[in-house]
Amino acid sequence: MELRKVAVLGAGSWGTALGRLLALPQQQVQIWARRPELAKEINSYRENRRYLPGVLLPARVRASSDLDEVLKNASILLIAVPSSALQETLEKINGKVSPETLIINTTKGLEPKTFRRPSEIYKAQLSEELYQRVVTLSGPSHAEEVARDIPTTVVLSSENRASAEEAQDLLMRPHFRVYTNPDLIGVELGGALKNIIALSCGVAEGLGFGDNTKAALVTRGLAEISRLGIEMGASPATFSGLAGLGDLVVTCTSKHSRNMRFGILLGKGKSCSDALQQIGQTVEGIRTTEAAYQLCQHKNIKMPITVECYKVLFEGLSPSEAVENLMQRSKTNEVEEGVKDWS
Ligand SMILES: NC(=O)C1=CN([C@@H]2O[C@H](COP(=O)(O)OP(=O)(O)OC[C@H]3O[C@@H](n4cnc5c(N)ncnc54)[C@H](O)[C@@H]3O)[C@@H](O)[C@H]2O)C=CC1
Numbered sequence: 001m002e003l004r005k006v007a008v009l010g011a012g013s014w015g016t017a018l019g020r021l022l023a024l025p026q027q028q029v030q031i032w033a034r035r036p037e038l039a040k041e042i043n044s045y046r047e048n049r050r051y052l053p054g055v056l057l058p059a060r061v062r063a064s065s066d067l068d069e070v071l072k073n074a075s076i077l078l079i080a081v082p083s084s085a086l087q088e089t090l091e092k093i094n095g096k097v098s099p100e101t102l103i104i105n106t107t108k109g110l111e112p113k114t115f116r117r118p119s120e121i122y123k124a125q126l127s128e129e130l131y132q133r134v135v136t137l138s139g140p141s142h143a144e145e146v147a148r149d150i151p152t153t154v155v156l157s158s159e160n161r162a163s164a165e166e167a168q169d170l171l172m173r174p175h176f177r178v179y180t181n182p183d184l185i186g187v188e189l190g191g192a193l194k195n196i197i198a199l200s201c202g203v204a205e206g207l208g209f210g211d212n213t214k215a216a217l218v219t220r221g222l223a224e225i226s227r228l229g230i231e232m233g234a235s236p237a238t239f240s241g242l243a244g245l246g247d248l249v250v251t252c253t254s255k256h257s258r259n260m261r262f263g264i265l266l267g268k269g270k271s272c273s274d275a276l277q278q279i280g281q282t283v284e285g286i287r288t289t290e291a292a293y294q295l296c297q298h299k300n301i302k303m304p305i306t307v308e309c310y311k312v313l314f315e316g317l318s319p320s321e322a323v324e325n326l327m328q329r330s331k332t333n334e335v336e337e338g339v340k341d342w343s
């Protein structure tokens with residue numbers, strides 16, 4: 001049996017959980033951790049105590065802070081760094097990856113100012129040949145549950161169908177069901193924009209509001225995600241799928257969501273910097289709120305939750321004022337005009 005090597009870049013909770021999933025008798029996994037101390041700790045304890053405590057890693061998973069060593073002979077590359085580190089990471093691997101390598105992107109986010117989705121960052125950094133090997137993984141999947149083999153469904157998209165199907169075969173497990181979807185724009189926008197709504201649900205919880213408020217945010221959040229997504233070229237159906245509604249539901253309800261936990265702290269009166277420090281992990285919703293706010297202003301699309309979330313994060317608006325602003329907007333229809341008119 002030919003032994004394959006999988007390189008995972010990013011030793012956070014998601015890189016570690018997926019590294020564990022990819023460790024098979026025929027697959028050796030090496031995780032790249034920026035900090036040598038973290039690589040050492042993972043190897044010594046067979047556990048990533050900092051980012052994924054309580055999950056024992058098989059011996060086939062090793063960590064290293066030497067990027068060249070991790071990339072050497074890898075035929076599969078999985079990238080799980082925060083969106084803020086994606087460009088820098090791709091620059092580091094430039095010229096070190098062979099064109100046949102299958103690349104799985106797991107970063108969810110949107111870049112402020114440029115509005116680039118993760119795959120657009122790959123496209124700008126990689127050769128066209130290698131870009132055709134990039135597949136984005138999205139959908140409702142908290143690392144803490146995937147790492148404990150809790151049944152999970154995800155979705156893959158790519159510009160290249162054969163690459164997406166190859167990644168599907170690679171990742172399918174009895175407890176991890178993988179779908180494909182050709183709508184790369186929708187899959188990546190769903191995964192990024194739900195973070196804004198999860199953060200807002202957290203704020204509502206921190207303010208002491210209840211389930212009605214959360215349901216309102218999820219539903220109206222999905223409406224504004226879809227409005228922006230369709231304008232950007234996504235297929236409407238994707239937003240009722242795993243990368244849309246699916247990820248929105250899990251992130252807005254799960255105790256594992258860093259975006260929601262960050263929002264709870266804001267709702268309870270913590271400053272952004274204190275809340276971020278307390279979470280101590282990636283909170284993609286902050287950058288994505290900035291990007292989506294700029295984008296909806298630029299494209300003149302109504303995204304009231306995103307706008308209020310932006311004001312709380314970047315302009316010092318209090319969470320309770322943001323809720324008041326949302327509730328007291330001028331009256332309107334639920335569905336867009338033209339979808340269903342009064343007869
Ligand atoms: N944790 C989860 O359940 C899921 C996470 N994701 C996405 O995966 C991405 C990574 O998230 P997590 O693993 O959860 O984050 P995390 O906060 O658990 O870990 C991030 C890791 O990236 C490292 N890192 C930060 N800056 C870096 C840089 N410049 N170069 C190299 N490494 C750097 C950190 O040191 C840390 O090891 C995010 O885009 C997130 O939205 C997607 C689905 C599920």
Ligand SMILES: O=C(CO)COP(=O)(O)O
Pocket residue numbers: 108139140141142195198247250251256257258259260282283284
């Ligand atoms: O994307 C995720 C689950 O699908 C992870 O969400 P958080 O980053 O909010 O933890």
